[in-house]
Amino acid sequence: MRMRRAHIGRVVEIMLHAEPWQSYDFSPDRIADYLGGMVDAGMARVLAVPDAGHAPAGEEIAGVCIVQPSFLGGRFLEILALDTPYRRRGLGRAILEAICDECPPQLRDYFVLVAGSNANAVAFYKRLGFVDVGDLPGLIRPDKVERLIWWRFR
Numbered sequence: 001m002r003m004r005r006a007h008i009g010r011v012v013e014i015m016l017h018a019e020p021w022q023s024y025d026f027s028p029d030r031i032a033d034y035l036g037g038m039v040d041a042g043m044a045r046v047l048a049v050p051d052a053g054h055a056p057a058g059e060e061i062a063g064v065c066i067v068q069p070s071f072l073g074g075r076f077l078e079i080l081a082l083d084t085p086y087r088r089r090g091l092g093r094a095i096l097e098a099i100c101d102e103c104p105p106q107l108r109d110y111f112v113l114v115a116g117s118n119a120n121a122v123a124f125y126k127r128l129g130f131v132d133v134g135d136l137p138g139l140i141r142p143d144k145v146e147r148l149i150w151w152r153f154r
């Protein structure tokens with residue numbers, strides 16, 4: 001579902017407990033400001049799942065996905081993050097497949113910037129078929145390497 005400003009607090013919490021944002025030590029305010037801009041631009045979505053802890057049936061925000069609609073002739077997946085209990089259950093793959101399915105037929109490329117140190121994310125994207133474009137040392141932090149990766153999904 002489309003992310004609303006009311007979701008920002010929960011999404012900040014998810015990102016602060018996920019790589020790479022955890023090791024990059026971004027402040028909650030900085031992440032919240034960024035998310036506010038993405039919400040206003042209509043580019044952010046959240047994944048809502050039934051929350052077993054609430055009665056009767058409640059919903060919990062399990063993750064966030066932000067897509068830039070135009071990048072190098074394709075799309076750019078800017079943020080994909082699931083809260084820890086929702087990882088390794090097929091949700092990341094399902095989200096990526098869903099956002100690819102909704103692309104118009106002439107659009108067939110997805111790009112992602114992944115932290116080179118984020119071995120889990122690198123393994124995930126490789127499993128889905130992403131290939132390396134190249135490293136961008138120091139793009140975000142002088143001591144970190146970002147990696148641009150690319151998936152021609154159709």
Ligand SMILES: CC(C)(COP(=O)(O)OP(=O)(O)OC[C@H]1O[C@@H](n2cnc3c(N)ncnc32)[C@H](O)[C@@H]1OP(=O)(O)O)[C@@H](O)C(=O)NCCC(=O)NCCS
Nearest residue numbers: 018080081082087088089090091092093120121123124127
């Ligand atoms: C990266 C992330 C989005 C992956 O989503 P996920 O729901 O955990 O991944 P899935 O369960 O859909 O896995 C899809 C495939 O990738 C593989 N995979 C996922 N994580 C993996 C890992 N850490 N190591 C090896 N393979 C992995 C799965 O085995 C699966 O393969 P299969 O379908 O052939 O069995 C999620 O783990 C996450 O939010 N991590 C923290 C934030 C993050 O790193 N985001 C990316 C920043 S660019």
